[in-house]
Amino acid sequence: MTAPSFPTELKAALDARLQGLSRGELAARAALISRTYRDGGGSGAIRSEADALAYALARMPATYSTVTASLNALRAIRPDFAPQSLLDLGAGPGTAAWAAAEAFASLQIFTMIDTNVALRTLALDLARGNAQLNNLEYAKGDARAALAEAEPADLVTASYLIGELGERERQPLAEAMWDKTRDTLLVVEPGTPAGYARIIALREQLIVAGAHVAAPCPHDGRCPLSAPDWCHFSQRLPRSQAHKQVKGAELPFEDEKFSYVVLSRVPVAQHPARVLAQPVASKVEISAKLCTSNGLTTAKIPRRDKISYALARRWCWGDAVMKES
Ligand SMILES: C[S@@+](CC[C@H](N)C(=O)[O-])C[C@H]1O[C@@H](n2cnc3c(N)ncnc32)[C@H](O)[C@@H]1O
Helix, strand or coil: CCCCCCCHHHHHHHHHCCCCCCHHHHHHHHHHHHHHHHCCCHHHHCCCHHHHHHHHHHHHHHHHHHHHHHHHHHHHHCCCCCCCEEEEECCCCCHHHHHHHHHCCCCCEEEEEECCHHHHHHHHHHHCCCHHHCCCEEEECCHHHHHHHCCCEEEEEEECCHHHCCHHHHHHHHHHHHHCEEEEEEEEEECCHHHHHHHHHHHHHHHHCCCEEEECCCCCCCCCCCCCCCCCEEEEEECCHHHHHHHCCCCCEEEEEEEEEEEECCCCCCCCEEECCCCEECCCEEEEEEEECCEEEEEEEECCCHHHHHHHCCCCCCCEECCCC
């Protein structure tokens, strides 16, 4: 997947908040937050304005890029979808709203919900740099409780939220999110086996409730992958100077793995195959692992089939492609 570029206004708004702050201290805060996440502690470590900024500098470019890639997958399958309202749960610094605003010029009403005061304050501050987000509502509170009061929205998003919930909280939250989804729900999680397992559980639960998968799966049936395999994608994104400093990283890019599902109330009209790994090109053929509406397959496109070969050369991991088994 081609990396979507991080919005210039968002980068500028984050950079402006760096004035007068020690990069070393921000890097130490980001490292502590990241360690807390790895140990299963969630975003409880984000308590102050500086913590929120450190988190946003370290994580927003990656989460923006995976949410954008997921929304682009939705747009490719449903080019006519033009949501007017967005409801973003576990909104944090507002990443999904920025990505959705960029993906859908039709969006006018933005509602966010989160428990974290520091991230909410930062989100509201950052949003001042985006005219589309000027009138957003940001409720402070637990997602499920706040959902009871929320208006339904055309597009509902939950990016990197459900992994922060206890196992028993996930099903009722999924049900409540779906209740507030007028048209489409997007859920994004880290591209780990555990993140994928959460996505698959939610997908199965909501298909039973009447949802149809718009992406990444070309079907509403059971996922054909079995352990140790899992469905995930990857976004390569460039790291800015501030991003490198706060992560204590040298490489000018990073690869962010993610799993996601887009569920719609309406069945989708087209079911292209999904490329599940970077295709391998040899002198004789291109070999691509595909999920199709008939199950998993490894497509072999011989070089002598010039037209198909030329098309397949452009396939990337995560793309929707017109090739059935
Ligand atoms: C990993 S952050 C992701 C933030 C944002 N969605 C993004 O993609 O950048 C998870 C967010 O979920 C929020 N959160 C966790 N549990 C929550 C709950 N029960 N209700 C509302 N928000 C919650 C946290 O405060 C945090 O902002």
